[in-house]
Amino acid sequence: MKHIVIIGNGIAGVTAARHLRKLGDDKITIISAETKYFFSRTALMYIYMGHMTLQDTQPYENWFWEKNRIDLIQDKVESVDYSEKKLLLASKTEVSYDSLILATGAKPNMFGWKGQDLDGAQGLYSYQNLQYIEERSHLIKRAVIVGGGLIGIELAEMFLSRNIKVTFLVREKSFWNKILPNEESAMINRHIFEHHIDLRLGAELEEIIGDDSGKVKAIKIKDGEVLDCEFVGLTAGVSPNIDFLKDSDLNLGRGIKIDQTFKTNMPDVYAIGDCAEFEVPLEGRLPIEQVWYTGKMHGETVAHVIQGEEKTYKPGTWFNSAKFLDIEYQTYGMVLGQLFDGQETFYWEAPNGKISVRINFSKETMAVEGFNFMGLRARHEVCVPWIENKITLKEVIENFGAANFDPEFYKKYEAVIVQQYNEEYPNDRVELKTKKGLFSNYIQKFKRFSLTERSS
Amino acid sequence: MPDLNKVDPSIDLTSAHEHQDFSVLSKVAVAIMVIGFLILSIAVFGPGAKYPKLFLFSSFGAIAFGSLAYTFLTYFLSPSGVKNNHITTSALTAHGWLAWIMAVGLTGFYVIHYWWSHLFENWYRMMDPLSFYVRGKQTEDWIFYGVLYTFGVLIMGIRAIVKYRHSRYQIIRTCMVIFSQFFLAWLIPSLLVYFKEPEAYVNYFWPLSFKDGFPLHFQSLLQEPSIMAKFLIFWSLGLTFIGTPILTYYFGKRWYCSWVCGCGGLANTVGDPFRQNSSKKLISWKIERWMINSVLIFIVVSTGYIWYVAATAGTLKINPADHYLTKSYGFLIGMVFSGVVGTGFYPILGTRVWCRFGCPQAAILGFIQRFFSRFRITTNGGQCISCGNCSKYCEMGIDVRSYAERGANIVRASCVGCGMCATVCPRGVLNLENGPREGRINKPVSLSDIINFEEDK
Numbered sequence: 001m002k003h004i005v006i007i008g009n010g011i012a013g014v015t016a017a018r019h020l021r022k023l024g025d026d027k028i029t030i031i032s033a034e035t036k037y038f039f040s041r042t043a044l045m046y047i048y049m050g051h052m053t054l055q056d057t058q059p060y061e062n063w064f065w066e067k068n069r070i071d072l073i074q075d076k077v078e079s080v081d082y083s084e085k086k087l088l089l090a091s092k093t094e095v096s097y098d099s100l101i102l103a104t105g106a107k108p109n110m111f112g113w114k115g116q117d118l119d120g121a122q123g124l125y126s127y128q129n130l131q132y133i134e135e136r137s138h139l140i141k142r143a144v145i146v147g148g149g150l151i152g153i154e155l156a157e158m159f160l161s162r163n164i165k166v167t168f169l170v171r172e173k174s175f176w177n178k179i180l181p182n183e184e185s186a187m188i189n190r191h192i193f194e195h196h197i198d199l200r201l202g203a204e205l206e207e208i209i210g211d212d213s214g215k216v217k218a219i220k221i222k223d224g225e226v227l228d229c230e231f232v233g234l235t236a237g238v239s240p241n242i243d244f245l246k247d248s249d250l251n252l253g254r255g256i257k258i259d260q261t262f263k264t265n266m267p268d269v270y271a272i273g274d275c276a277e278f279e280v281p282l283e284g285r286l287p288i289e290q291v292w293y294t295g296k297m298h299g300e301t302v303a304h305v306i307q308g309e310e311k312t313y314k315p316g317t318w319f320n321s322a323k324f325l326d327i328e329y330q331t332y333g334m335v336l337g338q339l340f341d342g343q344e345t346f347y348w349e350a351p352n353g354k355i356s357v358r359i360n361f362s363k364e365t366m367a368v369e370g371f372n373f374m375g376l377r378a379r380h381e382v383c384v385p386w387i388e389n390k391i392t393l394k395e396v397i398e399n400f401g402a403a404n405f406d407p408e409f410y411k412k413y414e415a416v417i418v419q420q421y422n423e424e425y426p427n428d429r430v431e432l433k434t435k436k437g438l439f440s441n442y443i444q445k446f447k448r449f450s451l452t453e454r455s456s
Numbered sequence: 457m458p459d460l461n462k463v464d465p466s467i468d469l470t471s472a473h474e475h476q477d478f479s480v481l482s483k484v485a486v487a488i489m490v491i492g493f494l495i496l497s498i499a500v501f502g503p504g505a506k507y508p509k510l511f512l513f514s515s516f517g518a519i520a521f522g523s524l525a526y527t528f529l530t531y532f533l534s535p536s537g538v539k540n541n542h543i544t545t546s547a548l549t550a551h552g553w554l555a556w557i558m559a560v561g562l563t564g565f566y567v568i569h570y571w572w573s574h575l576f577e578n579w580y581r582m583m584d585p586l587s588f589y590v591r592g593k594q595t596e597d598w599i600f601y602g603v604l605y606t607f608g609v610l611i612m613g614i615r616a617i618v619k620y621r622h623s624r625y626q627i628i629r630t631c632m633v634i635f636s637q638f639f640l641a642w643l644i645p646s647l648l649v650y651f652k653e654p655e656a657y658v659n660y661f662w663p664l665s666f667k668d669g670f671p672l673h674f675q676s677l678l679q680e681p682s683i684m685a686k687f688l689i690f691w692s693l694g695l696t697f698i699g700t701p702i703l704t705y706y707f708g709k710r711w712y713c714s715w716v717c718g719c720g721g722l723a724n725t726v727g728d729p730f731r732q733n734s735s736k737k738l739i740s741w742k743i744e745r746w747m748i749n750s751v752l753i754f755i756v757v758s759t760g761y762i763w764y765v766a767a768t769a770g771t772l773k774i775n776p777a778d779h780y781l782t783k784s785y786g787f788l789i790g791m792v793f794s795g796v797v798g799t800g801f802y803p804i805l806g807t808r809v810w811c812r813f814g815c816p817q818a819a820i821l822g823f824i825q826r827f828f829s830r831f832r833i834t835t836n837g838g839q840c841i842s843c844g845n846c847s848k849y850c851e852m853g854i855d856v857r858s859y860a861e862r863g864a865n866i867v868r869a870s871c872v873g874c875g876m877c878a879t880v881c882p883r884g885v886l887n888l889e890n891g892p893r894e895g896r897i898n899k900p901v902s903l904s905d906i907i908n909f910e911e912d913k
Contacts, residue, residue, distance in 0.1 A: 011842070019902070040841065040842040040843050040844060042841040042842070042843050043841075043842075043843035043844055043845075046843060046844075046845065047544075049540075049541050049542075050540070050541050050542035050543050050544045050545045050546070051538075051540040051541070051543060051544065051845060051848070051880075052544060052843075052844055052845065052848050053544050056544075056844045056847070056848045057843065057844045058844075059842050059844065059857055059858065059861065061737060061738065161541040161542070163477060163479075191535070194535055195534070195535065292841045292842070293838045293839075293903060293907075296838075296903045297903050297904065300902050300903055300904060301904075314904065315907075316907050317907075319837070319838065319839070319907075321839045321841075321883040321884065322883075323882040323883065325535075325537065326535050326536065326537030326538070326622065328882065328883065328884050330839065330883070330884055377836070377884030377887070378884070379836060379837075380836050380837025380838065380839060380907070381836075381837055384837070384907070405834075405836055405884060405887055406887075407623060407624070407625045407875060407878050407879070407887060407888065408625050408875075408888060408889075409624040409625050409627075409628050410623075410624050410625070411624070437889070437891065438834070438889045438890070438891025438892065
């Protein structure tokens with residue numbers, strides 16, 4: 001019986017542990033300094049806003065771990081001895097391992113801003129970060145958030161829930177514009193203003209100014225403006241949490257270097273989740289993947305690898321989702337701020353400016369390559385096969401109802417989308433063939449089936 | 457190629473004006489509501505009977521005005537969306553002192569109403585003007601309660617509509633809940649009395665309204681000369697034996713539990729602030745299955761027994777078994793379970809304690825839903841982030857997240873289809889759907905299974 005030790009009880013580490021238990025009878029230990037029990041990091045904002053308690057964000061009841069014989073240690077790992085295969089913890093106890101999974105997650109980026117270490121300047125990644133913000137909240141009249149990404153807008157929403165004024169510094173000309181195309185990005189700009197957030201586009205942090213006691217009292221923007229504030233949220237992305245692994249023979253880049261089976265250069269040492277960096281990234285994907293479901297897939301795959309199976313990491317077509325205040329966002333296939341070469345785009349936006357659909361497609365073959373949905377839910381099980389089977393834009397528009405995953409009674413936009421398509425492509429007119437609903441989904445499955453039949 | 461410069465960074469900066477603080481106005485609104493409750497409390501000590509109209513209108517008026525003003529200030533002034541801020545920190549919604557005061561108050565109200573209803577005499581007299589107007593006679597015990605109930609569903613229903621106005625499902629469903637309570641459970645029964653017809657709450661039937669299945673009920677309706685009485689027999693039997701299986705096959709138990717039923721209606725309106733307090737523990741689910749099915753078996757067996765006794769005696773007329781069972785069931789189930797515990801403990805145990813642990817109607821509907829229905833909650837591929845909002849706001853205590861994160865559809869007997877899991881989900885993962893039964897129950901074991909949609913899966 002091997003002893004498999006996992007450092008980090010985030011989604012990647014916990015998924016690895018669960019699958020290892022399903023696959024075998026080894027001794028499994030998870031070590032985390034953050035919290036004893038696994039909770040959903042993505043729900044930190046909801047704890048602060050009072051939607052859920054920490055306990056509500058824990059997907060498993062406390063008895064789960066003992067029942068599944070997964071030992072939990074709440075401690076900090078100080079160092080790893082790869083030759084002796086043992087860990088030294090902050091409590092000075094030693095834990096030896098046969099296999100080690102590093103799932104240490106990430107930490108907020110600090111770009112060497114002046115004053116970034118002042119009391120009241122903080123990122124948001126861990127439960128400790130949240131506690132830090134919670135303890136100070138009653139003192140905050142204005143918070144400044146630096147970095148226009150997903151965590152930044154969550155932090156802004158959190159402060160709004162406490163009636164704290166928010167100034168939001170975004171370096172790009174428009175919110176999250178590297179990822180969101182102009183129209184979607186502009187939609188979110190408008191929505192941020194609608195929530196009375198003082199959004200500053202194209203604004204960069206110059207320095208954070210402290211008072212005599214070392215607390216944040218103001219910030220200075222690059223154009224010289226000084227804004228009084230009691231808190232600065234530093235949310236310009238995250239980077240792998242690997243400081244304690246430095247100065248060893250473990251191969252590190254920005255993250256822990258791994259091959260396609262999550263093996264590091266050290267024997268029986270693996271790395272997964274936010275801290276891992278693929279030596280050779282999969283085609284069309286980033287070397288460091290820091291989203292929830294990739295963490296899950298890393299964990300699942302590494303469990304099979306450790307059990308000696310030849311399982312490779314197959315994340316499939318890229319997808320992601322987020323929520324910007326009240327506007328939900330879903331994306332399938334790689335859609336970025338700029339089109340890829342040879343791509344064209346079809347974009348429809350509802351008159352209220354809060355709902356939109358974008359379909360990117362190949363100019364040459366008309367095959368769809370990516371979707372962006374704002375304020376409209378789409379069916380994963382339909383959108384991804386449409387991309388993978390290279391279905392044409394025309395066919396997608398005709399059958400758009402099959403992709404609609406909005407709740408019952410919601411206003412349906414299929415007809416106006418068809419209408420807009422017909423206006424843009426008058427020579428290639430279509431009619432709506434598939435309406436919303438589960439039946440449509442089955443029809444689509446059947447169609448894909450017959451399509452594969454035809455092609456094979 | 458999209459033009460990056462097309463987005464003008466200066467767009468509409470004027471709209472970024474300061475957020476208005478309405479906390480003072482909100483406090484005034486709450487104060488008006490509290491004054492309304494105070495007037496209502498004073499009324500019961502005598503003045504209500506003396507000045508019925510004054511006390512009736514001022515108390516109900518102040519409560520309605522105060523709570524609607526508070527609703528407007530809290531939910532309507534910001535853009536529509538999920539508005540669950542401070543629920544886990546408020547003294548009312550998170551088991552704080554206000555929750556306990558309310559639970560004790562509500563429970564006390566039920567206990568007095570059941571056992572010492574004469575103490576509420578002055579309230580009944582206060583209600584007389586309204587009662588004469590709609591029913592044509594003076595207020596009896598439960599008429600006062602019925603008005604309170606309907607009033608609560610109406611006011612808190614409007615609150616639910618405003619709060620959840622980003623969801624058309626919730627808007628339409630809540631309208632139906634209000635309609636059902638106001639017309640089917642209040643106005644129609646009142647008018648039946650007014651026109652000297654047999655009183656009937658037409659949104660209840662056997663087994664929830666257990667007496668509707670007992671011989672005595674048929675006997676008394678058959679004695680009535682009116683067409684209406686015959687129609688009521690037809691209506692009640694039709695809902696039990698035809699409506700229930702057919703509608704549940706197509707839509708799941710929600711057609712009744714969260715659209716028509718008055719108990720469910722109260723839970724989804726008056727109880728909405730407390731829906732998150734239902735227990736999500738696995739042990740609760742085990743207890744739930746034992747209890748609810750035991751109640752159902754008890755009802756079915758006792759109903760069968762009474763009919764057996766009636767058949768052997770050769771008459772539908774009252775027999776000791778009918779009398780005894782009606783009494784004991786009415787006391788244990790009707791009063792203690794669905795009233796005192798079910799509603800009185802809203803702030804502590806959550807809103808659907810009765811529906812989840814005791815309602816025989818829910819048991820039958822749930823059985824059909826689980827095994828013979830086209831209804832399911834679909835989960836959307838791999839988009840779940842396990843945040844837990846769906847489980848937290850499930851009033852039936854279903855751990856929705858445990859299904860969603862595995863990509864497994866939710867097909868559970870207890871789900872009343874309120875749709876709140878889909879409403880609060882931040883990633884569009886959940887959807888209530890009726891569709892072909894094939895593939896309704898799916899059990900993916902890993903994320904790879906979920907997101908690699910191979911045909912040969």
